[in-house]
Structure formats: structure tokens, C-alpha cells
Amino acid sequence: MKTIENEIKNELSKIYDLDFDLEKFYEFLLDDEKLAPSVDFCNGLRLFIAKDPFECIISSICSANNSIARWTKSIDKIKHNWGEKVEFDSGIFYGFPSPNQFLDFYETPIEEADADGHSYEIECYTHNMKSCGVGYRAPYMKKASQMILDEMDLNDIFNMDYEEAFDLILKMPxxxxxxxxxxxxxxxxxxxxxxSDVWIKRIVSHLYFDGEEISADKTRDFGIEHFGDYAGYAQLYLFHYARKSGLMEKIRK
Structure with a gap:
């Protein structure tokens, strides 16, 4: 029993990034006059690291040019349609499908209806990716799944340096x-x-470039160079601080 408890604690520690030294990070933030106020607005905020990197890959592809509410709803539908169902006293939960499963998904209601011989009206076919709301991203998700199965071991990425891992992930459709x-x-x-999305670009522009128009690439390069090993946490704190402090409304265009 103790072994299981330790495994759960270790897994939760990884997911909630509990080994990250927030106090040391706050010392770093307090040396940056632009971000120092974020310590009060974001105190205790940590990154949430996905338990399953494949789920994160598919979710991130789904998030491109999409609202948080819309893409999270799409991912929930994918899990409900094809994920493993697990029942607890507290409720019913669904796992995330595997790359192999994704290859077998129908992309559209028409494709699903064709496979079924059009036994029902087209609106009855909802066990397909388009009905989950992923739109044009469906083929990207399937091709990424195929690429993961054929060309890469996701576990290897943990042992790469950042630039090598970035170049590899960038090859995905x-x-x-x-x-x-x-x-x-x-x-x-x-x-x-x-x-670096449109909001991070605006926040960085406002705080560090006097509102000058900057590209997403310049924003990313600045963040990596200026914040170094803390870049990911700095991005998280920039966004949360802008939302909580009212800065987001000020720079909205």
C-alpha cells in the first residue's frame, strides 16, 4: 500500500511541478521591475505538466487558432467517444485515446456514414472527429499520430536539449x-x-518595448533570452498577471 501511495505522490508532484523552487523564481521576478508586481497577483501559481505527452500534443494542435472553451470541449468529446471509461463513486471519467486509435477515427460524418452504408440520416453520425469540433485540424491529428508511431519515441524527447526537441516537434503537421x-x-x-501567441506578444510589447509592434518570433526570442531557464514560468506569470491586474483590458485591440 505504501508503494502505491508513494507512486501517486510522485506522479502528483510531477504533474503539479512541486519540485520547482518558487521562492528562487520570485527572487528572479523581483529583480525585474516590469514583472515584480506579478508576484503578488500570481503567488503560488505553478505549471501543470501533462501526465500523457501524446494528449498534450493533440490538445495543443486542437488549441491552434481556437478559444480555450472550444478546444477543451473538443478534447472532452474525443475522450468521451473513444477513451477508456472508468467509473468511481465520485463520477465517470474517460482516458485519452492512443495514437493507434486515432488512425482509425473517421474524420467526417460522411466518412462514418459511408462505412456504415448510410443506415441513418447524416446528422445521426457523431462518432467522428468533425462532430467533436476539431475542424480542419482532424487530418493534422491523425498525421501526427502516424508520425509518432512511425518516426519517434516520445520518451526520447525528455532526454533532448530544448532546441533539439523544438526542431523535432516543429516537424509535426x-x-x-x-x-x-x-x-x-x-x-x-x-x-x-x-x-508566444497574440496576447503574450501584446503583453511583452507593452511592458518591454513601449508598445512597439513586434513579431511572434521576436517575442519568443526575447522571452527565451531575457528569462532564460525561467522562460516558461515567466510566460505563465505574464499572462496571469495581465488578466488579474487589468492590463489585458488596457492592451486589448
Whole structure:
């Protein structure tokens, strides 16, 4: 029993990044006059590291050009449709499908209906990726699954340096620099990654470039160079601070 308890504690410690030294990070933030106020707004905030890197890859592909509410709903539908069902007293939960399972998913209701011989009206076919709301990302998800099965061992990525891992993940279909950094940060724990979307670009521009228009690449390069090994945490704190402090509304365009 003690062994199981220790395994659970270790797993939870990894997921909630409990070994990360927040106090040391706060010392770093307090030396940066632009980010020092974030310590009060974000005190205790930690990264959430995915237990399953493959789920993080698919979720990150789904998040591209998508709202948080929409892509999380899509991932929940995928899990409900094809994930392993587990029942507890507290409720019913679903695991995440494997790469092999993804290869067998129908992409559209028409594809599902064709396989079934059109036994029902087309709106009755909901066991397909389009019905989960992933849209044009469906083929990217299937191709990424195929690539993982054929060309890479995800466990190897944990032993790579950041740049090598970034270049590898960037080869996946549907993955640009921002999505690659999200995968590396939240899927593999590369804390030197700095995901740069439109909001992070605006926040960095406002705080460090006097509102000057900067590109996503320049934002990413700045974050990696300026924050170093703390880049991932700095990105998390920048975004949360902007939301909580009212800065987000100030820079909204």
C-alpha cells in the first residue's frame, strides 16, 4: 500500500511541478521591475505538466487558432467517444485515446456514414472527429499520430536539449512555433520554452518595448533570452498577471 501511495505522490508532484523552487523564481521576478508586481497577483501559481505527452500534443494542435472553451470541449468529446471509461463513486471519467486509435477515427460524418452504408440520416453520425469540433485540424491529428508511431519515441524527447526537441516537434503537421513551445512546456516540462501567441506578444510589447509592434518570433526570442531557464514560468506569470491586474483590458485591440 505504501508503494502505491508513494507512486501517486510522485506522479502528483510531477504533474503539479512541486519540485520547482518558487521562492528562487520570485527572487528572479523581483529583480525585474516590469514583472515584480506579478508576484503578488500570481503567488503560488505553478505549471501543470501533462501526465500523457501524446494528449498534450493533440490538445495543443486542437488549441491552434481556437478559444480555450472550444478546444477543451473538443478534447472532452474525443475522450468521451473513444477513451477508456472508468467509473468511481465520485463520477465517470474517460482516458485519452492512443495514437493507434486515432488512425482509425473517421474524420467526417460522411466518412462514418459511408462505412456504415448510410443506415441513418447524416446528422445521426457523431462518432467522428468533425462532430467533436476539431475542424480542419482532424487530418493534422491523425498525421501526427502516424508520425509518432512511425518516426519517434516520445520518451526520447525528455532526454533532448530544448532546441533539439523544438526542431523535432516543429516537424509535426499542424504545429508552429507557439504550439511546439506549448507541447514542450506543458507536455515535457521544458521550462525554457516561451509560447508566444497574440496576447503574450501584446503583453511583452507593452511592458518591454513601449508598445512597439513586434513579431511572434521576436517575442519568443526575447522571452527565451531575457528569462532564460525561467522562460516558461515567466510566460505563465505574464499572462496571469495581465488578466488579474487589468492590463489585458488596457492592451486589448
Amino acid at each position: 499542424g504545429v508552429g512555433p507557439k504550439v511546439a513551445d506549448c507541447i514542450l512546456l506543458y507536455g515535457f516540462g521544458f521550462e525554457e520554452a516561451f509560447p
